Structure formats: structure tokens, C-alpha cells
Amino acid sequence: MQAKFNFRGNYIIMCLFFSLTAAASEISFLKENSTYDETSQTMLVVGKKLLHNAEEAQAESVSLSLHSNRLRKSLSQLRGQLDIIPEGNGHQLIKDTISIIAGEVPLWQDQVSRLRNQALDQRMRALILLEKAYIQIWRPHIRLTDRMRSSKNNGPITGHNTNIRSVHPGKLNINSSAGKTNSNSDMSLEVPSLSGQNIPGELNLSSFKISRKLKVFAHVEPETETTLVPLNQIHEWRLLLSRLDGKPLSGADIEIEGHMPGHVHGLPTQPRVTEEIDPGIYRVQGVKFQMPGWWVMTFNINTNDHEDSVTFNLRL
Numbered sequence: 157m158q159a160k161f162n163f164r165g166n167y168i169i170m171c172l173f174f175s176l177t178a179a180a181s182e183i184s185f186l187k188e189n190s191t192y193d194e195t196s197q198t199m200l201v202v203g204k205k206l207l208h209n210a211e212e213a214q215a216e217s218v219s220l221s222l223h224s225n226r227l228r229k230s231l232s233q234l235r236g237q238l239d240i241i242p243e244g245n246g247h248q249l250i251k252d253t254i255s256i257i258a259g260e261v262p263l264w265q266d267q268v269s270r271l272r273n274q275a276l277d278q279r280m281r282a283l284i285l286l287e288k289a290y291i292q293i294w295r296p297h298i299r300l301t302d303r304m305r306s307s308k309n310n311g312p313i314t315g316h317n318t319n320i321r322s323v324h325p326g327k328l329n330i331n332s333s334a335g336k337t338n339s340n341s342d343m344s345l346e347v348p349s350l351s352g353q354n355i356p357g358e359l360n361l362s363s364f365k366i367s368r369k370l371k372v373f374a375h376v377e378p379e380t381e382t383t384l385v386p387l388n389q390i391h392e393w394r395l396l397l398s399r400l401d402g403k404p405l406s407g408a409d410i411e412i413e414g415h416m417p418g419h420v421h422g423l424p425t426q427p428r429v430t431e432e433i434d435p436g437i438y439r440v441q442g443v444k445f446q447m448p449g450w451w452v453m454t455f456n457i458n459t460n461d462h463e464d465s466v467t468f469n470l471r472l
Contacts, residue, residue, distance in 0.1 A: 203285035210278035217271035306472035404436025
């Protein structure tokens with residue numbers, strides 16, 4: 157078993173060596189065929205390779221996890237046979253097999269855990285490098301490099317952008333603090349406090365995201381004087397899209413979805429892309445958030461060669 161692990165470890169090292177060799181070749185090519193500075197080129201290429209290695213490690217962890225589960229299933233079946241087979245007739249052989257497999261299972265599970273942690277670490281480092289690279293590449297077009305934040309509230313907060321709000325009785329306590337309600341004179345009934353929304357502690361609030369299929373890198377920011385998101389005001393956003401080789405993603409057909417998890421409603425408006433300002437840089441108009449809390453914005457991206465999506469979390 158140790159020999160198998162050593163072989164797998166050597167194989168991973170060899171793959172990493174060849175990946176870095178290929179990365180060096182790609183960096184040389186980009187230097188000759190791009191206007192990007194050397195630092196951003198290097199970060200792009202190494203980030204892409206790390207992301208690729210992370211996906212390979214994740215895929216291998218899934219494969220080994222399936223193998224581990226099959227071993228556990230075989231172990232359960234053998235133990236069932238042991239209970240019904242009398243002494244002799246291969247009884248000792250089954251016991252010895254059970255002992256061997258029982259020792260193998262935790263080793264495979266440890267290998268799965270190691271690969272998963274390796275994949276998470278490589279993915280995190282890849283996204284950090286890609287974000288730094290695109291901050292440099294997009295420098296003339298972006299003002300916000302942190303998460304998006306809201307400005308002070310500008311008007312009354314309503315759940316569905318209406319003065320008269322009805323809430324289904326069965327939905328009153330979804331993701332809300334028990335017993336805490338708000339009662340306003342312009343609402344038809346008491347509703348749970350909006351502050352009671354359960355927001356995940358590990359929520360990724362970055363304004364830089366990679367797409368679901370790992371083909372597109374994106375950044376979004378409000379087109380406001382302060383780069384803050386105004387509540388209860390229609391405003392514009394700027395969306396930047398690029399392929400992982402640094403080239404802008406131009407001519408994309410983009411559909412926008414937004415909702416507030418736990419509040420059973422979406423946006424009060426229908427934002428849409430109205431213009432491609434520069435290659436890969438899109439103007440989004442009609443954005444409005446009518447209350448503070450956790451919002452999710454998804455951009456569905458369609459081009460001639462693929463479909464993808466990128467999702468941003470906002471905590472306003």
C-alpha cells in the first residue's frame with residue numbers, strides 16, 4: 157500500500173513539473189504577443205496552472221472516494237457472510253480479508269482528505285493570483301478592488317417594492333429571528349424583521365469571481381460617485397469579463413438574475429446590459445435593491461463558443 161502512495165506522490169510531482177514547464181513556455185509566448193506587463197502575465201499563467209491542478213486533484217479525490225466507498229461496502233458484505241458461515245469452510249479466510257480491508261479503508265480516506273485539501277489550497281492560491289493579475293490588466297477601468305458596500309438608506313424599506321405587502325403565513329419565519337417583527341403603518345400585516353436573515357459566515361463577498369465552468373474571470377462594481385451601492389435607488393453597474401488568457405470577452409449575450417435568499421423575492425427591477433463600453437466591459441442599467449441584507453446576483457453569459465455563469469454575493 158505504501159508503494160502505491162509513493163507512486164501516486166511521484167506521479168503528482170511529475171505532473172506539477174510538466175505543468176510549470178508548460179507555464180514557462182506560455183509566459184514566453186505571452187511576452188511576445190501581448191501588451192500586458194510581465195508581472196500580470198506571470199500571475200495569469202501560474203494561476204491558470206494552479207487552477208488546472210486543483211481540478212485534477214479534486215477529480216482524483218472523487219475517484220478515490222468512490223473506491224473507498226466500494227471497499228466499505230465490500231467490508232459490510234463480508235461481515236454479513238461471516239455471521240452465517242460456520243467455522244471452517246473458509247471462515248478464517250474471510251476474517252483475514254476483513255482485517256486487511258478494514259486497514260485499507262482509513263488509508264484511502266486519508267488520501268481523499270489530503271487531495272481535497274490540496275485542491276482547496278491550490279484553488280485559493282489560483283484565485284488570488286488571477287485577481288491580482290486582472291486588477292493590473294483592468295486598472296484603467298476599475299475603481300473598486302474591495303467588496304461592494306451600501307450607502308446609507310435612502311427611503312422606506314419595503315419587501316416587494318410596494319406600500320402594501322402581503323406575506324404568506326407559512327413564510328413568516330423563514331431564516332428570521334423568532335419573535336422579532338416589524339410593524340409599519342403602510343404595511344398590511346406584521347412581518348419578520350429583515351435583520352433576522354441568516355447570512356453564512358463564510359460568504360465570499362469579493363467583487364472578483366471566476367465563472368462556474370472556470371472559463372471566465374469577472375469583476376463588477378457600481379457606477380456611482382462613491383462606488384457605494386445606494387439602497388432604494390436605480391443605478392448602474394459596470395461588469396468586466398475576460399477569458400483566463402487575459403483576452404476580453406466581447407460580444408457576450410448576458411442575462412441577469414437577482415434574489416434575496418430567505419426572503420422569497422427577487423429584485424424589484426429587471427436589470428439588463430445596455431452597452432459594451434469597451435471590449436469585455438459592459439454597462440448594466442436598472443439595478444435596484446430595496447432593503448439591506450444578503451443579495452445574490454448571477455450573470456448568465458452566452459457566447460458563440462460556450463455558455464457560462466458567474467455569481468456575486470452582496471451584503472448590503
